[in-house]
Amino acid sequence: MSRSSTDNGHHGIPEATVNRLPVYLRALYALADRGIATVSSEELATAAGVNSAKLRKDLSHLGSYGTRGVGYDVEYLVYQVSRELGLTQDWPVIIVGAGNLGHALANYGGFASRGFRVSAIFDSDPLTVGTEIATLVVRHTDEIEAVIARHGVSIGVIATPAAAAQGVCDRLLAAGITSILNFAPVVLSVPPGVDVRKVDLSIELQILAFHAQRRAVVRVALGESPANAGAPANGQAPANGAGPADTGPPRRRAKDSRVPGETPAGVAARAMVT
Amino acid sequence: MSRSSTDNGHHGIPEATVNRLPVYLRALYALADRGIATVSSEELATAAGVNSAKLRKDLSHLGSYGTRGVGYDVEYLVYQVSRELGLTQDWPVIIVGAGNLGHALANYGGFASRGFRVSAIFDSDPLTVGTEIATLVVRHTDEIEAVIARHGVSIGVIATPAAAAQGVCDRLLAAGITSILNFAPVVLSVPPGVDVRKVDLSIELQILAFHAQRRAVVRVALGESPANAGAPANGQAPANGAGPADTGPPRRRAKDSRVPGETPAGVAARAMVT
DNA sequence: CTGACTTTGTGCATACGTTCACAAGGGCGT
DNA sequence: ACGCCCTTGTGAACGTATGCACAAAGTCAG
Numbered sequence: 001m002s003r004s005s006t007d008n009g010h011h012g013i014p015e016a017t018v019n020r021l022p023v024y025l026r027a028l029y030a031l032a033d034r035g036i037a038t039v040s041s042e043e044l045a046t047a048a049g050v051n052s053a054k055l056r057k058d059l060s061h062l063g064s065y066g067t068r069g070v071g072y073d074v075e076y077l078v079y080q081v082s083r084e085l086g087l088t089q090d091w092p093v094i095i096v097g098a099g100n101l102g103h104a105l106a107n108y109g110g111f112a113s114r115g116f117r118v119s120a121i122f123d124s125d126p127l128t129v130g131t132e133i134a135t136l137v138v139r140h141t142d143e144i145e146a147v148i149a150r151h152g153v154s155i156g157v158i159a160t161p162a163a164a165a166q167g168v169c170d171r172l173l174a175a176g177i178t179s180i181l182n183f184a185p186v187v188l189s190v191p192p193g194v195d196v197r198k199v200d201l202s203i204e205l206q207i208l209a210f211h212a213q214r215r216a217v218v219r220v221a222l223g224e225s226p227a228n229a230g231a232p233a234n235g236q237a238p239a240n241g242a243g244p245a246d247t248g249p250p251r252r253r254a255k256d257s258r259v260p261g262e263t264p265a266g267v268a269a270r271a272m273v274t
Numbered sequence: 275m276s277r278s279s280t281d282n283g284h285h286g287i288p289e290a291t292v293n294r295l296p297v298y299l300r301a302l303y304a305l306a307d308r309g310i311a312t313v314s315s316e317e318l319a320t321a322a323g324v325n326s327a328k329l330r331k332d333l334s335h336l337g338s339y340g341t342r343g344v345g346y347d348v349e350y351l352v353y354q355v356s357r358e359l360g361l362t363q364d365w366p367v368i369i370v371g372a373g374n375l376g377h378a379l380a381n382y383g384g385f386a387s388r389g390f391r392v393s394a395i396f397d398s399d400p401l402t403v404g405t406e407i408a409t410l411v412v413r414h415t416d417e418i419e420a421v422i423a424r425h426g427v428s429i430g431v432i433a434t435p436a437a438a439a440q441g442v443c444d445r446l447l448a449a450g451i452t453s454i455l456n457f458a459p460v461v462l463s464v465p466p467g468v469d470v471r472k473v474d475l476s477i478e479l480q481i482l483a484f485h486a487q488r489r490a491v492v493r494v495a496l497g498e499s500p501a502n503a504g505a506p507a508n509g510q511a512p513a514n515g516a517g518p519a520d521t522g523p524p525r526r527r528a529k530d531s532r533v534p535g536e537t538p539a540g541v542a543a544r545a546m547v548t
Numbered sequence: 549c550t551g552a553c554t555t556t557g558t559g560c561a562t563a564c565g566t567t568c569a570c571a572a573g574g575g576c577g578t
Numbered sequence: 579a580c581g582c583c584c585t586t587g588t589g590a591a592c593g594t595a596t597g598c599a600c601a602a603a604g605t606c607a608g
Contacts, residue, residue: 107374114476
């Protein structure tokens with residue numbers, strides 16, 4: 001989702017696999033905590049919420065760990081996955097923005113654990129600077145460069161308002177950071193070779209809304225009761241009747257072209273396709 | 275990433291496209307705010323951080339909006355994308371867990387805007403229940419079912435500790451919720467037809483760490499100075515010399531099989547492939 | 549009205565990801 | 579030592595996503 005150039009596509013280990021390794025790792029830790037020493041691909045896959053063939057193929061990219069007829073040694077696999085992810089070393093991280101979100105992030109436990117440590121948290125508001133969050137004193141953003149240099153930080157977390165994000169990003173880059181986790185609702189523009197991942201609440205909600213709406217339309221098309229569970233409902237009933245099937249665009253400039261699935265019938269028909 | 279069965283793959287509009295629509299929508303709002311009435315696929319693509327061909331193909335799935343030789347009418351496209359995403363209706367949302375994260379979420383502005391409204395926030399801690407967060411009074415989790423039924427909520431946000439998440443999830447499902455946004459670091463198990471999306475800070479960091487490590491290895495392999503920018507650094511220098519290249523697994527059960535890329539030379543070689 | 553110019557919408561080729569299904573390989577009982 | 583049974587690791591088939599490159603379709607000047 002956030003591949004940025006320079007890092008050409010084939011690292012030897014596919015991007016989709018990398019995205020799942022942390023999930024496997026977490027599942028493995030959970031197994032280890034329960035004292036389980038060996039696990040089959042089937043069990044681990046279930047714990048991680050994926051298909052077992054996929055899990056095996058993913059793990060096969062790391063090497064041939066695992067014993068046929070038996071499964072994988074949990075502890076050994078934890079080590080191998082950790083190593084592949086680069087978690088056998090410490091990654092100092094800084095958080096920029098000490099608002100509600102920055103606060104939550106700094107306090108987040110699973111954060112500090114396994115491999116990551118918050119070196120510092122910054123804010124530009126003089127009233128916030130100096131306050132304490134989870135054993136850390138909030139510093140002024142002017143100190144960002146110094147802290148990055150001193151601690152050798154290479155991962156920065158942006159938890160500022162949208163308007164400040166790009167500016168902060170530029171400063172982080174100038175200070176040598178090449179990995180950014182962005183919580184601000186903006187598309188950061190960065191040079192090639194910089195890795196940006198974004199976490200965006202409202203985008204996730206919108207995607208959920210799309211699927212929820214889709215389900216609702218399907219249900220209506222099938223003639224089920226639109227009453228309770230999962231219906232668009234916003235208090236009582238869908239506002240102006242047909243909900244998402246209404247046409248009325250605010251206005252249109254050009255000679256209006258073909259508009260597929262615009263009528264109620266069209267929507268129902270599309271929905272029927274399943 | 276979080277496709278759950280029931281919803282077969284082909285909704286008519288590809289999943290990858292759906293995941294990008296919210297980004298386009300945000301870019302469109304930004305353009306509209308700047309008073310721009312018309313935009314070309316090239317400009318919009320740049321603003322959204324994607325390739326223009328991809329953008330055009332994505333939009334073509336919604337219909338033939340856009341005028342050849344001119345571009346897209348911003349306001350009209352906002353409407354169409356919003357409608358497709360189901361944002362022309364209101365989506366009441368509940369947040370479970372009023373800790374640091376729940377707090378941050380409830381206060382998040384971009385949340386309440388465009389289409390979503392936080393109906394209620396819950397917590398199980400008697401000390402937290404009754405406190406006020408952004409005009410909302412924190413309710414006890416016992417009231418979850420009643421609130422869902424009364425407000426017709428179909429989207430739930432889980433911001434509890436990991437241990438509580440599955441339990442909360444089950445209650446939400448029982449109360450009729452079919453869309454869940456999960457911030458807890460666990461894989462929720464849900465029946466088919468339920469849509470779960472997860473937001474996981476530590477997973478994102480681990481993915482960043484992987485790429486950062488990869489870049490570092492490449493740099494070392496190319497004989498560049500491992501000094502400053504982006505190096506694994508954790509204070510001074512990589513701990514035990516070669517950093518990620520060290521072999522030493524804690525132990526191994528079976529007769530150890532082929533272990534590719536395990537030696538420093540192996541790592542360098544793999545890195546050289548680029 | 550015509551013709552030059554711009555930008556959309558899409559067919560096609562390619563790359564990537566997923567899933568099936570099975571041979572290869574190892575443990576374990578006898 | 580042998581053979582059965584279990585689970586891994588992977589070849590091959592399929593499906594999805596991406597990006598190029600261009601024809602179709604519109605605008606606008608003259």
